[in-house]
Amino acid sequence: MQFANRLKALSHNVFADMDRAKTDARNSGKEIIDLSLGSSDLPVAPSTIAPIKTALQDPDTHGYLLHAGTKDFRVAAAHWYRDRFGISVDPETEVLQLIGSQEGTAHLPLAILNPGDIALLLDPGYPSHAGGVYLAGGEIYPMTLLAEHDFLPVLGDIPPAILAQSKMMVLSYPHNPTTAIAPLDFFHQAVDFCREHNLVLVHDFPYVDLVFDREINSAPSILQADIHKELSIEFFTLSKSYNMGGFRIGYAIGNQELIAALRKVKAVVDFNQYRGILDGAIAALSGSQTSVTETVTIFKHRRDVFIRALNQIGWQVPSPEATMYIWAKLPEPWQNNSIDFCTKLVSHTGVAASPGAGFGQSGEGYVRFALVKDPETLRQAAKKIEEFLAATTK
Template identity: 35%
Template structure:
């Protein structure tokens, strides 16, 4: 086939949607380039950037996945609704973990990880021109999904002085009236804040007055510390009337590469997402759903393995103590796999002011340690960096030592 040239080629108006410019901060790509440059320069890179678990699922989960993958009946289209066995097990887990009873057929749908649902929910429940309330700083897909759906984002500033909880009363009534949903995330990425049922009840009361759906991203529900057990928003009275909640097996059960999670709650919203996804894909690979069943069942057994939070609490304690010894004081978070760290007080200066992007770049270039600038998560993230606890303790301590030398200008 001949290549298209001349006038036909000149007629190309460009095959790149303007939506791509709204899909999140380019800083992640930029940090990736910094990392590759550091590797080429011979740095021993300690990557504390992306929040991907560094441990595998349990042996039982891996065994179930391998056995299911060898079965000849696993290779038909799995169906968008999700296998009945996975949905039933997810419903049992929600009751076991939170005391929440769900109709596994109408109030729960399986997903290719919670990001799958987060990226499509706005398309399913909103119309172009609608508005939605989303946190700032927040996980980038929150605003990217709105851009894809043509929905206006109304940013909710999360301030340290408010415990990184949104000020609901600061949102004008006319904005509440225009909003289709409000999105919350506790325990939260990137700020590692937590919330209680009383907070969820306040949000639900406010949202009901204005006909707003409450969407809760609970991807880190099993990564909490110091005896704290993060609640589900569905525990709040009447929540099934006006709330949905995303859960992910990625972080809770070290199954990030498997891509499996679910949405639970209000049947109209769950049904809308199921209907949309019925036009997009054919569901989660059946063998992965079989592995998910084993993970959930194992978590409910008398011989349940330690929750994911146990490992990250140990890492948090060791790393925060080491950073404090090096001169960088960071508060201990109560949950997640991240530290949300205010910029350290530097003992040397540049010709320009420090900001989250510049300090992250300098840390990587001079020490080989990758952290993410807070601005990647929204304007309110400036002045912070996010550090993922995704390396063994010895590597975290090495990272702390390097960062301490950087703070003191010892390079």
């Protein structure tokens, strides 16, 4: 049986590879402490669950949901955005409901790229960004992120020949996996750069709320630098702020032509999310944000606990200002083989992490831990890591 060539680029996925390693370790009797996936272990707020429960008893919610039926959700998203960032949004033309932001970022290249066109992506970066480009027949130019540049791309380093073939740039800050925050002045630079080179600017923004050490609005929106929405689109999810990862609900806000183009792609791929889930999402966006504040506080405490525990075992790791991750530079002798480190770590100890190489070539030498366990379990994980490092570095 023959398959499309586009699948070749999708043969490896960091989460799928680690899932196999976790399964092998579990089958060998290891108890797994899974810090490899950014899936929150915290509950959804009761005020969000209640409308979903109500909808389940209403047969009118059980059918297909067309675009017109998402209006109340789009209005809620527009109001949330206006209240948060002070920029008005038209829910009819500048908002699109998504089945998670990953769906949107993976489908958008189909609306922008022709085969052979180039997308400028962060390296390291989130795997679905590359996957969507490959499915569209596009090519990738990796924008290297280095600690000495605060994990921001140096736009001036992109060769003119690459820019001549490029159609889009994808950013995502606070950044997964490096946890970096991009300041607003960098977004202004990126908008000016994309305007100069006729690029669509895409910003994936799942960690808008998960900022620990600055005031709440310190993670800027790309539309604050592109107020008139000339060339930008931004993706949001309720998976992180509201712990709704399994409900698969997100949305895009931005340039109305980009929103319309993405809607055309969605129209031939899927309908929309279940209306009851939209009702819950409306309650989350429109109601008290106390649960969001509590979630941020919990992840901040977990960050402090795990960083302290790693430092105590001799692994010095900087404390991240945002996201739900720790981006740790691997100790010797593992600096050039993050996949081997993570595979052996879970095999020997049951502690699962994500290898930095799975996020791009520039991620090699790092490992990402997700803070998705309670503090005591994180301390246990650090103790197991200490034992592993002691046994493998002799």
